[in-house]
Amino acid sequence: xxxxTDIIVGFPDETEDQFRxxxxxxxxxxxxxxxxxxxxxxxxxxxARMTDNVAKDIxxxxxxxxxxxxxxxVEASSNIMVGQVYDVLVDGVSKTDSSxxxxxxxxxxxxxxxxxxxxxxxxxxxxxxxxxxxxLIGEVVNG
Numbered sequence: 001x002x003x004x005t006d007i008i009v010g011f012p013d014e015t016e017d018q019f020r021x022x023x024x025x026x027x028x029x030x031x032x033x034x035x036x037x038x039x040x041x042x043x044x045x046x047x048a049r050m051t052d053n054v055a056k057d058i059x060x061x062x063x064x065x066x067x068x069x070x071x072x073x074v075e076a077s078s079n080i081m082v083g084q085v086y087d088v089l090v091d092g093v094s095k096t097d098s099s100x101x102x103x104x105x106x107x108x109x110x111x112x113x114x115x116x117x118x119x120x121x122x123x124x125x126x127x128x129x130x131x132x133x134x135x136l137i138g139e140v141v142n143g
Contacts, residue, residue: 002032002077002107009066010039010059012050019062023069030073032107038063071133078109078131085141086111088126090119102135113138 007022026034038059041048086105094100100112101119103126112135113126119140130137 003029004033005031006035008037008039009062010054012052014054026069032077034070075133081128082131085125085127087123089123092120110135111138115140
């Protein structure tokens with residue numbers, strides 16, 4: 001089981017206590033990934049009619065604190081993958097290193113590994129060798 005979530009910080013009227021409750025939930029749920037955003041009004045939504053009354057500096061501070069809490073569980077979930085073999089759907093050439101391919105595990109973890117471009121679009125077995133906060137490094141396992 002892999003848990004992911006979306007979190008917006010600085011929603012209108014968000015109090016410090018409410019933000020602390022969010023951090024508590026993040027710590028308890030141990031999300032493996034999260035899509036995090038600082039609130040900004042979006043035209044046509046009910047929230048766009050609300051007063052954006054959380055100061056920008058407070059939003060930024062809360063966002064950074066949220067990221068620190070999330071990174072603990074993201075790193076922990078990545079670290080336990082080292083030494084294990086996972087099925088990876090190969091997405092293409094890595095955006096950060098053109099000598100590597102990249103793909104995603106079933107739990108949506110990004111994995112970079114050396115391999116032939118003929119793997120693109122296929123599910124292959126990859127041994128995880130290294131763990132980083134937002135990605136893993138692996139090698140293709142034959143068979």
